[in-house]
Amino acid sequence: MTAANADTAHRTFVSYIDKSREYYEASGYDRPYRWAHHNDVPFARLDRPLAESTVAVVTTSFIFNPATDDGDDGGLMVRADKEVYAAPSSPTPERMFTMDLSWDKGATHTDDVGSFLPLDALGRAAEAGRIGAVAPRYFGVPTQYSQRRSGLDAEVIAGWCRDDGVDAVVLVPL
Amino acid sequence: MCHQTVSLVARHLEAEGIPTVILGSARDIVELAGVPRFVFTDYPLGNPTGKPDDIEDQQSILDLGLAVLEGAIAPRTTVQSPNIWSESEQWRADFMHVGPDNIEALRAAGEARRAAQETS
Numbered sequence: 001m002t003a004a005n006a007d008t009a010h011r012t013f014v015s016y017i018d019k020s021r022e023y024y025e026a027s028g029y030d031r032p033y034r035w036a037h038h039n040d041v042p043f044a045r046l047d048r049p050l051a052e053s054t055v056a057v058v059t060t061s062f063i064f065n066p067a068t069d070d071g072d073d074g075g076l077m078v079r080a081d082k083e084v085y086a087a088p089s090s091p092t093p094e095r096m097f098t099m100d101l102s103w104d105k106g107a108t109h110t111d112d113v114g115s116f117l118p119l120d121a122l123g124r125a126a127e128a129g130r131i132g133a134v135a136p137r138y139f140g141v142p143t144q145y146s147q148r149r150s151g152l153d154a155e156v157i158a159g160w161c162r163d164d165g166v167d168a169v170v171l172v173p174l
Numbered sequence: 175m176c177h178q179t180v181s182l183v184a185r186h187l188e189a190e191g192i193p194t195v196i197l198g199s200a201r202d203i204v205e206l207a208g209v210p211r212f213v214f215t216d217y218p219l220g221n222p223t224g225k226p227d228d229i230e231d232q233q234s235i236l237d238l239g240l241a242v243l244e245g246a247i248a249p250r251t252t253v254q255s256p257n258i259w260s261e262s263e264q265w266r267a268d269f270m271h272v273g274p275d276n277i278e279a280l281r282a283a284g285e286a287r288r289a290a291q292e293t294s
Contacts, residue, residue, distance in 0.1 A: 015202045016219075019270040022272050023270040026272045028284035042188035043188060043248065044191045050240060103176075104219045104269050107259075109226060112227050114223065121235075143176045145175065150183060169194045170197060170236070170239055171195070172196070172197050
């Protein structure tokens with residue numbers, strides 16, 4: 001299949017930096033957000049073959065609480081108490097809380113966790129011998145405007161990875 | 175914003191010696207932040223590991239992520255998955271749309287939000 005009506009006079013992928021700046025400017029916010037930007041990029045290599053490696057998942061979705069999270073209000077739900085967390089990788093959760101995140105609620109949905117939390121796909125990779133094992137826990141990180149706070153959350157996740165013998169991490173933003 | 179948060183976590187893990195790959199759909203945010211390995215899937219935000227209820231699509235993206243995890247030779251490696259969301263491109267224009275049809279409503283909603291924040 002091809003995307004037949006792509007406008008190739010412009011870049012084809014969406015610039016979310018441009019979109020969000022224009023959207024919030026139109027909404028009367030006159031100071032655009034300053035996104036994280038680094039020239040230097042760290043790079044670690046696998047210590048052992050992938051087929052022998054334990055792989056963990058990091059998500060920005062949160063554990064679903066049916067008592068408080070039911071309903072579809074178009075993203076107005078906000079959880080003020082979100083903190084970095086660890087949860088068992090198995091069984092795969094049937095549902096996750098995503099409504100407070102800025103995904104495209106007009107174009108798609110998040111009812112199938114496999115579309116954003118690849119625990120089942122990673123499990124199939126383990127069964128096929130492509131990776132050594134799925135890590136016993138996956139990790140959730142709150143979406144932060146504060147880049148400093150994301151750094152603190154990252155330190156916590158790095159500690160959990162060491163505790164669980166994690167060799168590599170697949171990170172999935174919504 | 176999710177993409178920035180995850181990019182910063184990936185950078186931290188790499189600095190600690192743990193290799194990472196990000197599976198995402200906001201290419202500009204991830205590449206601006208600067209990450210070691212990134213699989214870009216050109217889908218609407220929300221399904222970066224595949225279309226809902228499409229196991230084959232989901233597995234293909236995860237498998238590509240594992241290949242990039244294993245095979246990248248340098249940081250800032252971006253690989254775009256060949257997966258296409260739909261024949262229609264309309265979702266790109268619709269998301270966070272700003273135009274003559276809604277600019278007044280956006281301004282009014284923003285004012286109402288700021289007024290509510292000032293009184294709370």
